[in-house]
Amino acid sequence: LGYQLLTSLLLGTLILCAVSGNACVIAAIALERSLQTVANYLIGSLAVTDLMVSVLVLPMAALYQVLNKWTLGQVTCDIFISLDVLTCTSSILHLCAIALDRYWAITDPIDYVNKRTPRRAAALISLTWLIGFLISIPPMLGWRTPEDRSDPDACTISKDHGYTIYSTFGAFYIPLFLMLVLYGRIFKAARFRIRKTVKKAEKKRMADTCLTLSPAARNEKNTEAKRRMALSRERKTVKTLGIIMGTFILCWLPFFIVALVLPFCDSKCYMPEWLGAVINWLGYSFSLLNPIIYAYFNKDFQSAFKKIIKCKFC
Template sequence: MVVLVVLLGLLTLLTALVNGAVITAICTTKKLHLPANYLICSLAFTDFLVSILVMPVSILYIATETWSLGQVVCEAWLSVDMTCCTCSILHLCVIALDRYWAITKAIEYARKRSARRAAVMVGIIWVISVFISIPPLFWRYRPGSHGPKQCIIQHNHVGYTIYSTFGAFYIPMTLILILLNVTIRIPSFETEMEAADERHQICTSRERKAARILGLILGAFILCWMPFFLKELLVGLQVITATPHVSDFLTWLGYFNSLINPLLYTSFNEDFKLVCRPRLNVQCCPIRECIRESYMQCVHWRYDLRSVC
């Protein structure tokens, strides 16, 4: 159990650091002040919220194997969990839609693409996420004054299970797959004819590369979240029952996606590479220096011991 808690703690810390680095890079680097990057920044902020509000409480719950924080905290935690995770998923959907418009309607969308439009998109994402996540608060079972011993998602309402799983995962996933398939398959000459000048051709080429990167992110997203939402749907329909350990594993597999998103962006995007890697190196530098210093002290100690002998 101790090893598991330590591993989950390191995963949580790394998720917070990497997403924090992406947020800081976009906010402080003028070169990255682009509407498309604002959506990425919002995604990183959502994943950052998952790492500081959701994952630590889950670690405590797993370590103690019982819920000890009371009914109010339980409801707040589950609501924040569902809202942030749904919001993270819907961000990928909006980013795919943004790439689709940028490639298929290069010149027209370039005029409309603005920070204000990105803000409206983000606002819509949060509203949809709240509407998907809040309903269970109105029918959760209210225990006595001692509070609940478990804090889990209730599967008593089949209609809500279908509504939430399709709204938070299956419909967005289908839409992303369709958009990416259309975007990547569009022949280059079609967008080059629309984006006649050289500057727009370069931008369109960059958007195509970004769409392919988004394809990798979508693959990771499906691998991380598909098992969880498949389990939720089957449990809600009373087809299967899931043990607490299986539920915890599938939930954390979904949380892991909050770490993968920024890693993929910073690994394949040259602009993010140049800005984010130095920041991550600075954050990790004290740890490396501490390890190096401890190693050198150990070497000197062994050398002195041999001299004495």
């Protein structure tokens, strides 16, 4: 009873925080006109997806965790698993869409201003849901093993080997690879632009030095200040990208390693129930962390959140 009470309290708090956090992001974008940009539409759509995870998936997952058995029947189990895979996959793929949007924005800033339209954002969002749908539906159409339904007290995803490879690579490993490539290129492009700005300032200082001494001394100070600012921006870029990728990998990599390995080693592998639960909920907690990473660190969002708290939109 003590375990069930503590687990209920912890998971209930997590679900409540995830719902309120994502709802705040959606409200901020809906109410604050300055936040209604194409880049923020993707963040808003991510918040909607994570809100769906929090409302449609996490309560049933929490009930399953607390009771330590499935009590809602086979049909509800199939719906739960499909919603789980659909929404979590779409959430992960939204991160790819955001990375792709940022990559285009920083590598092709002039042309992409005209290409960065709501229609393009809608196309990226639709693609995340289409891929999620293609990954979540096959088990309901029969891509599973007979053992998947052998225990009425259990509700697990299909352990068919083909589906395991298809779903884990489609939902995580391929998106992870794409994000690593995109954010690696974003960092290189950002560093190139920052250092190019510093070099321009240094060339200007050298030209001024040839003309007169006094302004050159002032320009040297300006150049040093710009260099420090550039290094600060570079560190901030590294920190932001590190937080995004670090949190994503920390939350989801353990889950997808287990999801890929366990169906193949079957009875040869042993994993304690508590460890499986921690790994499972670590992945779910990413729906709580997304609004913090993508919105709460953003000054424009912070301003909108303060207005919401003070009820200035009311």
